[in-house]
Amino acid sequence: MPEFQDGKDTLTELAREIRWREALSRQFGTAEYLTDEKRAIFLDLLSIEGAHVLEIGPGFGQFTDKIAKRATRLQALEVDPEQADFVREKLRQEGISNATVTTGGDDCTLPYGDDSFDFVIVNLVFEWCATRLDEPHETGQLRLLREIARVLRPGGRVYVATKNRFAVRYLIGKPDEHFHHMRFGSAFPRTLAARLHRRRARGHLYSWRGLRLLLAECGLQVEQSWWAAPEMRFPEAMVRVDSASVREARRQGVNQGQGRAERFLLSLVPAPLVKHFAPGLSFLARCS
Numbered sequence: 001m002p003e004f005q006d007g008k009d010t011l012t013e014l015a016r017e018i019r020w021r022e023a024l025s026r027q028f029g030t031a032e033y034l035t036d037e038k039r040a041i042f043l044d045l046l047s048i049e050g051a052h053v054l055e056i057g058p059g060f061g062q063f064t065d066k067i068a069k070r071a072t073r074l075q076a077l078e079v080d081p082e083q084a085d086f087v088r089e090k091l092r093q094e095g096i097s098n099a100t101v102t103t104g105g106d107d108c109t110l111p112y113g114d115d116s117f118d119f120v121i122v123n124l125v126f127e128w129c130a131t132r133l134d135e136p137h138e139t140g141q142l143r144l145l146r147e148i149a150r151v152l153r154p155g156g157r158v159y160v161a162t163k164n165r166f167a168v169r170y171l172i173g174k175p176d177e178h179f180h181h182m183r184f185g186s187a188f189p190r191t192l193a194a195r196l197h198r199r200r201a202r203g204h205l206y207s208w209r210g211l212r213l214l215l216a217e218c219g220l221q222v223e224q225s226w227w228a229a230p231e232m233r234f235p236e237a238m239v240r241v242d243s244a245s246v247r248e249a250r251r252q253g254v255n256q257g258q259g260r261a262e263r264f265l266l267s268l269v270p271a272p273l274v275k276h277f278a279p280g281l282s283f284l285a286r287c288s
Contacts, residue, residue: 012085020090024060033062033233040066041235042123042282045226046159051118054151056105056144057125061087064101065094067121074099075117079106079132106132108140110147120148120158124232127162127178127203137204145218152287158220161282163232165205168262168269168277178203208241208275211283220285225275230255230263232280241275 015023024031033039040063053071058064058078064087068074076099078084084103091099104111108129122144130140148158163178165186170176176185179193179201186205188196206214212222228235229249239249250256250267257263257279269277 010082010085012082012089015086015089015093020061020086020093023086034060035062036234038236039063039234042159042161042226042228042238043067043070045224045238045284046119046121046157048119048121052116053119053121054110054112054117056110056120056122056148057129058087058101059083059125061090063121063123064099065091065096068096068099071119072098075112076101077105077110078103105129108133108144108147110144110151112151114150115153116151118153118156120152120156122148122158123161124163126160127205130204131202137201141204142214142218145214145220149219149287154287156287157223158285158287159282160211160215160285161228161232161280162211163205163280164276164278165207165210166277167279168257168265169259169279171277172261172265178205206281208278208281211281215283215285219288221288222283222285224284226282227274227278228280228282230279231258232282238282241278243271246271246274 011023011027014026021035024034028034043066048067048071051071052073053067055064055067055074055076058076060083064076076087078087078101081103084101087101102111126141129144130137133140152158170185170187173183175181175183179185179197180199182197185193215222225241226238227241229237229239237249237254239245239254255263256266266277
């Protein structure tokens with residue numbers, strides 16, 4: 001539990017005292033990751049107006065209020081009770097009345113009935129969803145996708161955004177937070193990475209092809225895919241992964257990758273292959 005110098009026991013209590021944005025800044029410094037409005041540009045790709053939406057893993061509510069303002073109704077499911085409380089307080093302060101925050105989902109199941117939602121959003125959560133389980137990450141992730149297919153109405157859609165197992169940054173040996181900051185981490189063959197690290201990975205990434213196949217296995221047919229440039233956490237542009245869109249983005253000078261080496265190497269990747277080495281994966285899929 002966070003401790004604050006002014007005697008407040010939780011982040012939520014501090015937010016009630018000095019407002020949610022100031023509380024985040026007090027706790028996390030600039031808190032850009034939690035407050036930057038530009039991080040929500042992916043919402044412009046999604047037709048959620050008039051929809052009943054489920055957001056899985058809202059964290060500190062970075063996108064929750066923005067989703068609620070577009071949707072008819074929003075359910076947010078958060079595994080951390082303290083974060084769920086903070087999101088509720090943020091929504092109250094923002095005057096959002098069409099959203100409900102529920103605590104749960106740490107077993108990768110969803111506490112909702114069949115055919116409950118028009119849209120599900122899983123943004124930078126999928127790689128971590130099985131962290132609390134004593135079973136392989138893949139087992140929990142497969143369960144979550146099947147649960148998403150179950151709670152979606154026929155024809156409903158899901159947006160899944162996650163980091164890419166074969167992103168250039170991992171291939172050139174940048175530390176991988178999913179493998180306890182081990183160099184190359186997720187890019188290693190699975191068995192070799194496990195032997196080298198001797199600990200269970202904190203998260204689990206997929207390749208572009210691997211995640212697409214996993215979605216299809218769960219009855220979720222991909223309709224569109226994007227490359228978040230320069231990277232997933234702070235996207236400046238969402239570029240479709242087809243060759244023509246990638247080439248046009250390059251002509252327009254879209255920033256490719258975080259560091260100089262990543263930008264240079266990704267610029268050398270042929271347009272049809274960029275989706276396999278981009279920093280992250282973003283899929284829009286329809287429930288069949």
